[in-house]
Amino acid sequence: MSVGANIESVLREDRTFTPSASFTAQAHIHSQEQYEHMYHRSIEHPENFWDEMAHELEWITPYTRVLDDSEAPFYKWFTGGKINIAQNCLDRNIAAGIGHKPAILWEGEPGDVRVITYQELRCEVCRLANALQAQGVRRDDRVAIYMPMIPEAVVAMLACARIGAPHNVVFAGFSPHALREQLVFSEARAVITADGVWRDGRAVPLKARINEHIADLDGLRTVVVLRHTGTPAEMCEGRDIWWDEAFATAPPDCP
Secondary structure (H helix, E strand, C coil): CCHHHHCCCCCCCCCCCCCCHHHHHHCCCCCHHHHHHHHHHHHHCHHHHHHHHHCCCCCCECCCEEEECCCCCCCEEEECCECCHHHHHHHHHHHHHHCCCEEEEEECCCCCEEEEEHHHHHHHHHHHHHHHHHCCCCCCCCEEEECCCCHHHHHHHHHHHHHCCCEEECCCCCCHHHHHHHHHHHCCCEEEEECEEEECCEEEECHHHHHHHHCCCCCCCEEEEECCCCCCCCCCCCCEEEHHHHHHCCCCCCC
């Protein structure tokens, strides 16, 4: 008898769950039929479809061509265009009049709950962006983000994007050695991290674990540390700064 005959696969799921009429009415895509229509348009007429989608965004410099396939398979999309993702995630929605609505609904492992509006999130992003610039981080400087899955991780990503600093997100569950490899390969100028992370009800050190792995990296000039779990963390004078201290003098607006 084949062993496979006695094993039931749970990887295949054929059920569908129809949303309520009230949910459907507020959704961006209102029906399966609308989704199928959009999908086929994206396949059959990709340039027209993505040109239409791109016009929903705000462009600093409009693109001159949707798709340049002259050097296929090295395709170039939206050539000539210049855009900032932080502006489109935050400023665009605030200008649309929904700045008071939640941008992030978050619940932490200890049960703490936070609701952050677009307006509040923009303020946090701008303050961190200004704090990073005050620490010498400039456009094209690489930044590594080694943080728990908390709202400040989103703040860090958007702050880097706002000032044009490419960021490398390293999962906080990865080893300090793995972080070091990313820092070396990307020639990172800065790291944004936290004192610790909650795992299974206990505070696990984060900053303390990476200290010895980043001590000899000459190109690393700034380490911003968030007070998250209250875990002790040794700080390197002249290089490390607490998140709240960096925020203390950072203005809440960053173009």
